[in-house]
Amino acid sequence: MSVEAGKKSGYVFKAPRGTEDILPGNWSLWKKLEEVGRQEFELCGYYEIRTPVFEDTRLFVRSLGEATDIVEKEMYTFSDSEDSSITLRPENTAPVMRAYLEYEMHKTKKFQKYYYIGPQFRKERPQAGRLRQFHQMGIEAVGANDPLLDVETIGVAVRIFDRIGLKGYNVKINSIGCEKCRPIFRNILKDKLCEHETALCELCRSRLHRNVFRILDCKNEKCKEITHHLPPVSDYLCEECRIHANTVREALVEIGIPYIADAHLVRGLDYYTKTVYEITHSSLGARDAICAGGRYDNLVSDIGGPSIGAVGFAIGMEATILAMQNVLNKKNTSVPQEVSGPAPSVYIVYIGNEVKKHCFYLLNLLRKSNISADFDYEGRSPKAQMRVANKLGVKYVLVLGPEELARGNVTIKIMETGEEVIIRQDELLDWFLQKL
């Protein structure tokens, strides 16, 4: 096999298909999203949990459902030399629940609220905002069936988007019932759709047998036409699910979250029950979800635990950042276009190599005092050093040459005004600590 094949640049290695490097120029948005997320999660009483990036394959087969596409063809599965099969996590809910059970949290403190941030893996064809290694941040509230908890999670997501300044998102919500009522209306739906079988698109005809609910969000116009004339799923909910759904909606109104009741919203993962929701952003393409979540009352028992209800969501970080970029109208760059880390406050310019070592000493002196500072390691001329300082956007340049060295002084240039002051070196720290 030739590694030369297909390379674009002259270099041998490139990031594998469907993965991407988050470069310094883009990092500020990631940082902001993560920081705001953490803040909001913790504000609402969620605790961070980190699970391994790989798990026993059976965990995902059990939780997601054997017949789902994720399990059938999208998992990175391999054996680690023994008999065990392991899989790079395609989502983080099942791992969190696994940990919850493994440490027997349900016995000590049944109700737990967790949050996680990390990479997930799905072997799909890459597309806008959809990668093979992608990142999610999400929450899981385990151990309670209160519909208000469903609403709490929606509130958390909404506030995160508000706080990062992302305008133009929509909250869509639906109920897909529970294990009691869902099979009933699945059959009703199937029967009704069978009457129109010939009018459905080819794909939906196969969905008729595999996954009826998926027909509800088919993009084909004819199929839409048919499904829009069907009575909404909510007509078939059992008493318990109906009350649950109504409470959720009322509470959303109560706390002022606008939502769209979308009877066609369904979920691909088997474990969802009752409340499902999705937050989409108008600036995105075909894949417009930036957050998806819902209640999953059967997952814990599915993977061998007691019957315990839970709700959660996952925010797709790539998709969210894409939306942020669209809103901010920014593009990716390989070089920092705005300083993504904090710009150093001070840049030290040395004139002549004789004073360089002393400047290095001063550099470390500043840093020890918690003053961010940097200097030249490339052997540039004083002029070029100034250019670098200017580009970095530092407030002060400390200039030191043989003259200053002899007198025990330093020249400080205030970049904004161009003004220069000369002070004694032993006053340096005080001067900066007062200014910064």
Add this chain to the structure above:
RNA sequence: GUGGGCGUAGCUCAGUUGGUUAGAGCAUUAGACUGUGGCUCUAAGGGUCGCGGGUUCGAAUCCCGUCGCUCACCCCA
């Protein structure tokens, strides 16, 4: 896995009906009073035109293949 679009300097692109040493802007580097930034001017570096093959006297330009990227579909965050 299926289908469409694209592939020329670090980035964004131009490149006329195939014709000599492939261009621009931005970025980079260096100069324009010997120890100093932003503006301006000058100059320099940087591309085997994704890769391979074919047609041709001659191909970045046409054909085929291949790889990669991208968008969309299935599915999903």
